Amino acid sequence: MKRVEMTERPDWKADAEVCGFTIHSIYGERYWDERHAYEFTLTEIEEELEAPSEELMSMCYRAVDHISADRGLMRRMAIPDDYHDAVSASWKRRDYDLYGRFDLAFDGNGPAKLLEFNADTPTSLFESAVFQWRWLEDMKSRGHLPATADQFNSIHERLINALRSVKTWLGRMHFAGILDSEEDLVTIDYLMDCATQAGWRTTRIDMRQVGVDADHWFRDLRRRRIKRLFKLYPLESMVREPFGHHLPLTSTRIMEPLWKLTLSNKGLLPVLWEIFPDHPNLLPAYFEDDPRARRLGDAHARKPLLSREGANVTLVRGGENAYSVEGPYGEEGYVVQALHMLPRFGDDWAVIGSWIVAGKSAGIGIREDDTPVTKNSSRFVPHYILGA
Known part of the structure; x- marks a missing residue:
């Protein structure tokens, strides 16, 4: 793994706008940064990132088993008492989970270390799945990268396949979030496009406009029952709002499901260490x-x-x-x-976001910051694979 200086495309902003990547700049500063890129070998990707990510996801499912059966542990993780039975029931039903992102510290020397798991509502999805792939193909066509260069990125295809796999359940999927957040809107619109390609009819709605009827079904602005809902809104916020008390009672199927309250919580980290002590990818x-x-x-x-x-x-x-x-x-x-510091390349600290779709490793996205903690203003930098 190394950081390589690259030729910035003079028309990259126009390209971003054309494909709907409107958050290429945030707070007047660049968010997408192609002035350099990260180069990996295929071995690094397959053995040091892809395989460990799949193992970590399997370990997380074990952790859900453990947490959802232990009320004391759920209480310690600040999961409200009123939701303990609902979390356990959601897990026993194996309510469908779509995607998540591990944040890993990795520099090519030694095993990747799990810093946290963004199991519910992770963003930076579109730029990982679409725009960095678009960058790769464009850079190859311009001769700035070899034709043999590749990328660890099957996110788009896996999302479509995952959404197609639940299509037989219901025909319309609603997508909800805080729509005046440009970042959320980009993510929701992208997932709606994936769902459309998978065969769903889709409807977008602001989370604040989702209603509930007397039978606890969620409803949209046309008062249609919402049978399948993807919500880009944190579960830990939903269960603390008046709206949330309908969650254990509703027949609306929600992604991400209630059992992900056990994973979208930093309490997962000590639970994993308790179950899998001294695992090479854990701290x-x-x-x-x-x-x-x-x-x-x-x-x-x-x-x-x-x-x-x-x-x-x-x-x-x-x-x-x-x-x-x-x-x-x-x-x-x-x-x-x-304490395990992120690797530093030049003046920047880099974290690898390892994407999981339907339980399988799907690709990576890299964020950089001039501080050792990744924040919403941290820059997104593309990557490519070259060599075995």
Whole structure:
């Protein structure tokens, strides 16, 4: 794995606009960054990223078994008591899960390390699945990359196949999110396109406009029952809102399902370490109030049970706060994880997002930041595979 300086295409912004990638710049700064790219060998991809990601997903399913059977553990993970039975029932039914993203620290030297699992509502999907592939093909056609260059990226095809596999259940799928968020809108529109290609009829609706009838069915603005709902809205927020008490009672099938409350939670990290101690792709992790947390000494990452985009994460080194990010999270509690810094290339820290679709490894996307914690402003950088 190495970072390689690249020739930036003079028309890349126009290309992004043409294909609907309207969030190529955020807050007046570039989000998509093709001034360099990451080069991998095929062995690195297959043996160090793809295979471990599939194993990690299998381990996460084991963790759901463990967590959903333990009310005390669900309570420790701040899953509200009123939802414990519903989480267990959702898992026993094996309610369908569509996708997620592992955040991995990897530099080509030693095993990839799991930092966290974005199991519910991960974004950066379109740029991973579509735009970086578009970049690769364009760079090859312009002669800036060899014709033999490839990319670890079957996300698009796997999403369509996954959505097609549930088509026989119901004919229309609703897609909901906060539609005045451009990032959410890009992700929702992309998933709707995948669903259309899979054979679904699709309807987009703002999450705030989803209604509920007397029988707990979710309804759209035309008062149609929503039989299948994909929601780009956090489960941990839904269960804490008045709307949420319908979730255990509704016949609407929801993706991601309620059992993903067990995975979209940093409490997953100590659970994985408890079940799979010393696994090469895991870092030691504990609930903060666990006496064993002292084993981590004076170097660890402190993470809220429920947080997003690096908010309220603190990196502790030498007993001192080396870096921290402000945010609104932390009321529910924290975990601590052995400190494992992201690899640094030049002045930038890089994290690998390893995508899982329908339980299978599907591709990667890379984010860079000039700080050691990845945030929503971190840049997206493409990758390619060259050599065995």
